[in-house]
Structure formats: C-alpha cells, structure tokens
Amino acid sequence: MVFYFCTLSTKEWHQFTTVVILRENMCQQISIITACNAHRDAINARRTREFAADRGVLLHSFFSYDRWGKATIDPVHADNSISLKLQEMLWQVPPCMSDHHTGILTLCIEAEVVKMVAGKTPCGRPCLESLHVCLTSPPQNVQVPGLPMNVIPLGQSKRTVSVTLPVSDTVVAIACEQVMILSNFAMTDYACQGRTHPDNVVHLKFCKNHQAMYTCFSCSSSLSGTLILGDFLRG
Numbered sequence: 001m002v003f004y005f006c007t008l009s010t011k012e013w014h015q016f017t018t019v020v021i022l023r024e025n026m027c028q029q030i031s032i033i034t035a036c037n038a039h040r041d042a043i044n045a046r047r048t049r050e051f052a053a054d055r056g057v058l059l060h061s062f063f064s065y066d067r068w069g070k071a072t073i074d075p076v077h078a079d080n081s082i083s084l085k086l087q088e089m090l091w092q093v094p095p096c097m098s099d100h101h102t103g104i105l106t107l108c109i110e111a112e113v114v115k116m117v118a119g120k121t122p123c124g125r126p127c128l129e130s131l132h133v134c135l136t137s138p139p140q141n142v143q144v145p146g147l148p149m150n151v152i153p154l155g156q157s158k159r160t161v162s163v164t165l166p167v168s169d170t171v172v173a174i175a176c177e178q179v180m181i182l183s184n185f186a187m188t189d190y191a192c193q194g195r196t197h198p199d200n201v202v203h204l205k206f207c208k209n210h211q212a213m214y215t216c217f218s219c220s221s222s223l224s225g226t227l228i229l230g231d232f233l234r235g
Contacts, residue, residue, distance in 0.1 A: 030199050032186040032229065033216045035206040037096035039232055040186040045106075047185035052108045062105045062128035062179070065121045066090050069160035069173035080175070084123055090163060090174060099161035101176055106183070107131075128179045130155045154179050189215050196221050203229040 032043055052059045066087055068080040082090070091103035105128060109116070117130045135142060135150040142150050158177045165172060189212045200220040207213045220226045 030197060030201060031184050031192075032201045032203060033189055033192045033219065034186055034203040034232075035189050035208065035212060036232075037100070037188055038094070039203070039206075040188055041094040041096050043186035044183040048106055048108065048183050051185070055108070057108055060107050060109060061126070062107065062118065063091055063121050063125040064101075064103045064105075064176050064178040065127055066103070066177070067175045069175040082174075087123065089165065089167075093163055093166065095182060097164040098174075098176075099163075100182065101159065101161050101178060101180060102182060103176075103178075105179060105181065127177075128156065131179050131181070154181060192216065192219050195219050197225070198222070199225045199227070201227045201229060203232060205230060205232060 034040055034043070048059065066082050068082060090098075093103055095102045107116075107128075116128060116132070119127050119129045121127045131154045132147065132151055133154060134148075135152060138150055142152060144152055147153070156177055156179050158175060159180065160173055160175050162171055163174045164170070189207060193215055197219050198221050200217075202216040202219075204213050204216060207216065217226065
C-alpha cells in the first residue's frame with residue numbers, strides 16, 4: 001500500500017521504513033474516490049485541464065440550455081425563459097449544487113470520443129446535441145446498429161434539477177437540457193460501489209463512518225494497488 005501526504009513532520013517521516021517513489025502520476029490516470037461531492041468537482045475540473053495540457057490538445061466547452069422548471073421556490077417570472085444574467089450564473093454552479101448535472105460540459109476530444117454533434121443555445125453559446133463514445137473494457141461487447149463495436153451514442157436530454165444559487169443559497173427548479181455526463185477523474189464513495197480497480201486511489205478524511213471507508217477500500221483488487229491520499233484541508 002502506498003501513502004501520500006501533502007506535508008510530513010520530521011517525526012512522522014522517520015516512522016517510515018519503506019518509501020515508494022511514483023514514477024507516474026497515478027492520480028491523473030484513474031478516478032480518485034473521495035467522500036465529498038465538492039472535492040469530486042474540484043478534482044474533475046483541475047484534472048481535465050491538466051489532461052488536455054499534457055497532451056497538447058484543446059478543451060471544448062458546451063453549455064446547457066436552461067429554462068424555468070416547476071420552481072421549488074417560485075421566483076417572479078412571466079414565462080419559462082431565463083434572463084441572460086441568471087443563465088450565466090447557472091452555468092457557473094458546480095454539479096454538487098445542481099443534482100450532479102453540469103451547466104458547462106468541458107470535453108477533451110480524443111480517441112474515446114468518436115463523434116459529436118454541436119448546436120447553439122438561444123444566446124449563441126455552443127451546446128452538445130449528441131456524443132458518440134468508445135467504451136473501455138466493457139464487461140461484454142456492445143454493438144449498436146450502424147456504429148462500430150463498443151461505440152455508444154449519448155444524446156441531449158431534458159431534466160428538471162434543483163439548483164442552489166450562490167446568492168443567499170436560494171434553491172430553484174431548472175429544466176436543464178444537456179448531455180448528462182460528468183468527467184471521471186474523481187467519484188464519490190457512494191458512486192464507487194460495485195466497482196473494482198487494479199489501481200485504487202482513495203481519500204478518506206471526510207468519510208462519514210467506517211462503512212464509507214470500507215466501500216472505498218472494497219474497490220481495490222490488491223493491497224499493492226491501493227493509494228491513500230491526504231489531506232484536502234478543512235477547518
């Protein structure tokens with residue numbers, strides 16, 4: 001098992017008898033398991049930028065098309081259209097505050113993305129209408145008629161989500177049209193259930209109980225492939 005700490009005191013350092021030096025950035029290659037949705041979103045955003053920079057490729061941003069849904073807190077509005085000012089605010093809300101749906105979907109177009117069809121939102125921003133992706137190591141091969149083996153289409157869908165606005169923590173219901181996917185450089189302990197990783201990177205500091213820690217470790221296929229992260233400071 002490999003341990004990584006952001007800072008170590010001299011006393012803590014001398015407690016180690018074996019040190020493993022990582023020649024490759026494991027955390028950038030696989031999904032980090034963490035307890036907090038906010039940490040998941042922050043890791044995904046940072047690793048997406050680093051992934052593209054390391055490969056010298058461009059990132060493409062696609063914006064959701066949002067309208068008023070059946071409001072949790074009913075704001076004053078004459079129809080279901082949203083002002084540009086509010087739309088800009090909604091796009092900046094992270095997935096952890098919008099039922100795990102992203103207002104801006106940032107993609108690095110590489111081999112995993114076979115085809116995409118883009119359009120425009122009413123205010124002229126690029127939006128994603130459909131996405132064809134290639135599955136990596138599926139449990140069994142998937143053949144969609146007219147597509148190569150293990151290539152599946154993901155279409156834009158509409159769903160009403162509860163969004164917490166950064167102003168006064170107001171919660172509103174928004175009908176969001178977007179391809180409902182997130183980056184997978186990180187996931188929560190809840191989402192990792194039932195998965196097995198040959199290399200398993202876990203962050204345990206904010207796990208609610210020992211059952212949550214067990215869930216994180218249960219994704220490991222070996223002791224040597226398990227990496228424990230610290231510290232993600234809070235408080």
